[in-house]
Amino acid sequence: MEYTRFLDCLAADHDRLRAAVGADADAPVPTCPGWTVADLTRHVGEVYLHKTAAMRDGVEPRPWPPEEFAREAPTALLDRGYTALRAEFATRAPGDPAATWYGPDQSVGFWIRRMAQETVVHRIDAELATGRPVTAVPDDLAVDGIDELLKVFAAYAVAEWGDYFTGILDGSPGRTFLVRAGGRRRGVAGADRSGGVHRHGRRGRRHRRRAAERLPGERPEVAVEPGGRRRGRRRTGRGRARGRGGTEALPRGRDPVTGTDRH
Secondary structure, eight states: OOHHHHHHHHHHHHHHHHHHTTSOTTOBOTTSTTOBHHHHHHHHHHHHHHHHHHHHHSSOOSSOSOGGGGGSOHHHHHHHHHHHHHHHHHTSOTTSBOOOSOTTOOBHHHHHHHHHHHHHHHHHHHHHHHTOOOOOOOHHHHHHHHHHIIIIIIIIIHHHTHHHHHHHHHTOOOOOEEEEETTEEEEEEOOBTTOOOOOSHHHHHHHHHHOOOOEEOSSSOOEEOOOOOOTTOOBOOOOOOOSTTOOOOOOOOBOTTTSSBOO
């Protein structure tokens, strides 16, 4: 996706999010157990301000969030955060340097993409919590979200902070996933404790043969096929693929490096 497209998606989903969180602040968020709409609103505002500071100062701020944020109304914090984030994006090019937690990409473009994906997920959270119709996610943004989940979160984060994920992965059944999106096979992914994600090729064909179950998804068409555990290598299919077949959620957690929620 082009960065201009990410920014357009960010704007559209922020507007839908803002409309949803304007009422029912005490409503529970079913997809974020223990959170209310007010908690969700505050979280997104804090995330926007965190990324603004990372771009402005060249380092991710910590500790985070500042204590004074707690005295600000959630919607006011969201409004201030979004205004600051867009202003920061407007003064920088996607290729400009920026501090990120993802080692391979230390650029403003990483945060443009990440904030578009962050916002669409929490927009859906807000719509579900407030009983609004859930607006369909555009195909290109949905496919990019799958790509980000596999490469950035499953592959990189598990490999980079393996000790942090030990307890989470201990109960994993060990699976291989074949993901199809956009009407065609887009890649084969096997996520394990070393963070391996594999696409196509000889290894990909082997994963396709081992896939034992198919779970059809909504548009964009997504199929997730869990396979077996390979001898001598532990693997897990912890991830999230939403569709008629069900959902497996990547657990939320604290960033072992910054001490803040990883976004």
